[in-house]
Amino acid sequence: MVNYIWLGMIIFSIVVAGINGNIEAITKAALEGAGEGVKTSLHLISIIAFWLGLMRIAEAAGLIQILARIVRPLTRILFPELPRDHPALGAIIMNLSANILGLGNAATPMGLIAMQELQKINREPKTASPSMCTFLALNTSCLTLIPSTIIGIRLLHNSSDPTSVVGTTIFATACGMIVGVSVDRLMRFIYRVQGR
Amino acid sequence: MYGVIAEISRWAIPFAIFFILLIASLKGLQVFEIFVEGASEGFATAIKTIPYLVAMLVAINIFRASGAMAIIFKLLSPLLNNFGFPAEVLTHALMRPLSGSAALGIATNLISTHGPDSFIGQLVSTMQGSTDTTFYVLALYFGSVGVTKYRYAIVVGLAADLTTLIASVYIVNKIFG
Numbered sequence: 001m002v003n004y005i006w007l008g009m010i011i012f013s014i015v016v017a018g019i020n021g022n023i024e025a026i027t028k029a030a031l032e033g034a035g036e037g038v039k040t041s042l043h044l045i046s047i048i049a050f051w052l053g054l055m056r057i058a059e060a061a062g063l064i065q066i067l068a069r070i071v072r073p074l075t076r077i078l079f080p081e082l083p084r085d086h087p088a089l090g091a092i093i094m095n096l097s098a099n100i101l102g103l104g105n106a107a108t109p110m111g112l113i114a115m116q117e118l119q120k121i122n123r124e125p126k127t128a129s130p131s132m133c134t135f136l137a138l139n140t141s142c143l144t145l146i147p148s149t150i151i152g153i154r155l156l157h158n159s160s161d162p163t164s165v166v167g168t169t170i171f172a173t174a175c176g177m178i179v180g181v182s183v184d185r186l187m188r189f190i191y192r193v194q195g196r
Numbered sequence: 197m198y199g200v201i202a203e204i205s206r207w208a209i210p211f212a213i214f215f216i217l218l219i220a221s222l223k224g225l226q227v228f229e230i231f232v233e234g235a236s237e238g239f240a241t242a243i244k245t246i247p248y249l250v251a252m253l254v255a256i257n258i259f260r261a262s263g264a265m266a267i268i269f270k271l272l273s274p275l276l277n278n279f280g281f282p283a284e285v286l287t288h289a290l291m292r293p294l295s296g297s298a299a300l301g302i303a304t305n306l307i308s309t310h311g312p313d314s315f316i317g318q319l320v321s322t323m324q325g326s327t328d329t330t331f332y333v334l335a336l337y338f339g340s341v342g343v344t345k346y347r348y349a350i351v352v353g354l355a356a357d358l359t360t361l362i363a364s365v366y367i368v369n370k371i372f373g
Contacts, residue, residue: 001346001348001350002334002344002346002350005350006251006252006255009256009258009259009264010255010258010259012264013255013258013261013262013264014262016262016263016264016267017258017261017262017263017264020262020263022261022262022263026258026261026262028261029254029257029258029260029261029262030254030257030258032257033250033253033254033255033256033257034253034254036253036257037246037248037249037251037252037253037254038249038250040245040249040336041242041243041245041246042242044242044245045238045239046238048238049235049236049237049238050235050238051238052234052235052238052241053230053231053233053234053235053238054212054213054216056230056231056234056235057216057217057225057227057231057234058216060220060225060230061216061219061220061223061225062223063219097208101201101204101205101208102205103209106209108336111337112241112336112337115338115341116241116340116341119341119342119343122341122343125341126342126343126344126345128338128343128345128346128347128349132337132338132343133347133348133349133352136333136337136338136349136352136353137349137352137356139333139337140327140328140330140333140353140356140357141327141328141353141356141357144326145201145205146202146205147321147325147326148205149300149324150303150321150325153300153303153304153307153312154307154317154321157307157311157312158312159313159317160313161313162312164313164318164372165322165325167371168318168322168364168368168371168372169321169322169325171363171367172322172326172360172363172364172367173325173326173360175359175360175362176326176327176360176363178359179355179356179359180352180353180356180359183351183352183356184348187347187348187351191347191348
């Protein structure tokens with residue numbers, strides 16, 4: 001599916017640019033996008049290296065497994081197919097906690113660790129496993145208690161109450177999370193019935 | 197309440213570092229060695245995401261710069277206007293899953309034009325804070341392990357984004373409208 005979305009976006013864009021006489025924008029935008037991708041990945045090296053180092057210590061000390069055990073009642077429902085106390089569960093919980101606290105720099109490396117752990121038990125390495133899809137559904141719709149970036153911007157523009165949007169944000173993201181997890185369940189079911 | 201959560205956020209990472217190192221050293225682990233060993237994988241993990249992010253960001257950038265995105269906006273805006281959704285915020289709503297920095301730029305611009313305490317200001321603040329850059333996250337996370345078939349992950353992500361959008365409009369209307 002990502003194949004068609006990707007293809008469709010590019011082909012449609014080039015046709016539109018051609019009709020509008022804006023064709024020179026394509027090459028420039030493509031190269032800028034490529035540059036942005038490389039820059040983002042390079043920036044990730046530092047935070048991923050740091051957190052992978054620290055998480056290796058946490059794993060060796062048995063802390064990730066303990067964390068996985070503590071949250072088992074919840075993860076048993078969300079990830080029934082994962083082995084008990086699997087290290088992926090610990091990483092998933094740490095990723096979600098960092099997201100909830102608005103610690104983006106810590107959340108990404110934890111998420112990548114979780115993906116690596118999930119990939120180890122994925123039967124088809126090129127295809128997303130159901131656990132991966134559930135994890136990403138949780139991750140992209142995850143509750144944020146403090147939207148710190150936007151509060152900073154509101155403060156900068158002299159808002160009389162910069163944190164007034166905390167409540168509305170929590171409500172909106174909670175709705176998204178509920179629907180995200182429900183649709184994930186539904187898709188799991190549909191794919192299983194179809195034997196895909 | 198807000199103060200308490202902010203305080204927890206401030207302490208969380210220093211505490212995690214302290215706690216992990218403390219327990220590990222009590223167990224007699226060679227913490228420095230283990231850290232270096234783990235960190236040495238950081239480079240490979242980050243570099244592995246480059247082709248996936250390049251592919252995704254190239255498509256998104258072309259889509260924006262060519263004017264194709266503007267056409268999609270025009271098609272969708274009468275539909276969304278029916279739901280009491282202000283047209284100014286639409287660009288932000290559609291940009292949010294595609295590009296985090298571009299969406300933040302639009303949000304900042306709307307907040308400075310309309311004021312942070314206006315209806316549009318509150319709405320765009322809520323929208324910015326409540327959803328994530330779904331396409332970027334999928335490209336990054338799947339890319340880091342070499343998964344190219346996303347199955348239904350995009351459907352789930354976009355369903356959640358759409359719900360968040362509708363919920364934002366509803367709650368901001370109810371509280372600040």
